[in-house]
Amino acid sequence: MSDIVVDTHLGWREVAAVAEGARLRLSDAAKRRIADARAVVEAIVDKGIRAYGVNTGVGALCDVVVDRPLQRQLSHNILMSHATGIGAPLGIVETRAIMATAVSNYALGHSGVRLEVVEALVGLLNADVAPLVPAKGSVGYLSHMAHIALVLIGAGRARVGDKTVTGAEALAAAGLAPLELGAKEGLSLVNGIPCATGLAALALKRAKWVLDWADAIAALTIEALMGNPAAFDPVALSLRAPSSLQVVGATLRERLAGSGIIAAGAGRKTQDALSMRAVPHVHGAARDAFAVAADIVSRELASVSDNPAVVGIPEAPEIHSEAHAVGAAMGLALDHLAVAVAEVAAMSERRLDRLVNPLVSGLPAFLAADSGVSSGFMIAQYAAVSLVNENRRLSLPASLDGGITSALQEDHLSHATPASLKALSVIENAEAILGIELLAAGQAHEFRQEGRAEGTDRLYRQLRHVIGPYADGRPLADDMALSADLIRTASPD
Known part of the structure; x- marks a missing residue:
């Protein structure tokens, strides 16, 4: 390096x-x-x-x-x-x-x-x-x-x-x-606010990978559930003003192109549930929020955050007392990013529920080959629900926490550092939730024989290179940790 x-x-x-x-x-x-x-x-x-x-x-x-x-x-x-x-x-x-x-x-x-x-x-x-x-x-x-x-x-x-x-x-x-x-x-x-800004830089890097993985995993799940790709049609999506929605739609089309599984399910559904059909809209909105946060963090890194700030030359020195260390823009940006990632993760859990629910999946209950003796992914979905709800609590805005310190001298607080720390916690939970969906989507594909698309097969093979199919023979928490680590440390194939 x-x-x-x-x-x-x-x-x-x-x-x-x-x-x-x-x-x-x-x-x-x-x-x-x-x-x-x-x-x-x-x-x-x-x-x-x-x-x-x-x-x-x-x-x-x-x-x-x-x-x-x-x-x-x-x-x-x-x-x-x-x-x-x-x-x-x-x-x-x-x-x-x-x-x-x-x-x-x-x-x-x-x-x-x-x-x-x-x-x-x-x-x-x-x-x-x-x-x-x-x-x-x-x-x-x-x-x-x-x-x-x-x-x-x-x-x-x-x-x-x-x-x-x-x-x-x-x-x-x-x-x-x-x-x-x-x-x-x-x-x-x-x-100054190097604390909030440094932590925000990490949040941006991890959030970028979360969003990339979310698109790829959604495609793997949609395929496993024999989803209807009509919602991702470029003509339909072009009816919206240009945004990241079209970017996500194009990713889904590329991932699902040539899928035998999708072809086998053609005509079964007029339209899918929103957790599948609205992926471009929700993931695209999150990508737009990411772009806003990245711009604000970039501007902060290019800005002086000291109080006071020194200017001039020794012969004509100047020192300016101001409020550059308040970090209001950073607090708002990281609060926004946390909400966006939390929504992507919440949608992931809803797709996970459809994978494990035989009433809507057409797959074995909880993706267990021997349902009854084996519980499969039943309790993994509980864990995802728990993290989704923790993210909901963490998504309350730190920038509105307020407080008065230093004998009324600092009577407005923007809480930029707590916002950055909170965003990192939301992102960590999102990595875990998406990791569970990735495991479940991979498991669902063990029961599909019609042939994956090239774009989803790359992702399936990337998963299987690290984690094999699940048969209740090992603690599922170990697989969940490996899957979350894969999302945290690599980009999707």
Whole structure:
């Protein structure tokens, strides 16, 4: 895997690649921007220009002036007091995504941290050192980044290989020395929304594969149920304004072209249930929602999210207090993406129910060859229903949660990071639900002899390369885990 280079900023695919192990490095242009912004901060300190978080307190303490001898202590103390995460830690991939996004934000050249601070974050990434970051306890962004930044000063804890070590030990493993932070660096290390944005990049990558798999699996199920492909006719779908609906319809037609099973079922049904007939409409709408979310995440990665932001030159320094770290667009986008993926997964469960229900499938009950002695996929459908309902609860919008913090100073909260975490949970459930449908559709094809289409046979063979037919001879949960992992780690053939 080649190095990912931060020149202007990273894209969401690049963030996901670094999260999954790619090395990161800064271009010379990025290094110059970081150094230039630091020179502006130093000029602000030298000139005594009042600047939030540089020579004042933070939050509701923004009007308290901090004298120059205490500005380093302010940066140190911000990390200590803001590291308030709770519960189990984020995974290594999630932590790396946040770190990569933070580096990308600093590379824009408006944060004012020293180059050595950014290079230390890059050094941790490239040495496979992952700070231990509790997943809960943040209404926006502060605590997650504080736990990452602790390791830079030799505090906190981190994972190195399969061991959890102190921050000082983690730095030593990466060949780095603890940093002493300067003015503004404590605030810049916890500020902005790299947490929400990094997690969103992962959500986009996984959601893209979920949507690709959903189209392919739906085709395999529709074929197994001898569905009526008339609903996917290009003339019928062209009556809608151009959108992803037509893209999904074309995918279904390609997958089902030449199917002997479909041909054998011709004329049996005037139209299918909506969980089959409306696949282009629901999956297409979800793809449109994905495109909106991807555009917003891309714009966020190209945007400064620090407060305050540094501009100008040392001779004419400027610092702007604003609200770029609020992340309202990110919260709304990830809430929307979560709802879209949840709907795709809910439709998958409805198709699964039709596969296991002999009243509508024309197949053995619960896809068990020896019904009665064997229960087949009966309880797997229960599991899918459970996850569909969990997704329904998770799809309530985080962006409307509200709350008031910091003594009325932060009296509007957009909850972008909780929205990203929630979207990842919905996507994980969708991977599991679609995995169960894939298993059931593959099992249904064991009872069809009329001949699959080439497009569905590719998918069937991809499944069977990993998981064989089911006959109640092994715990079905193991197959379900393998199937979900296939969806998570590969694209459909």
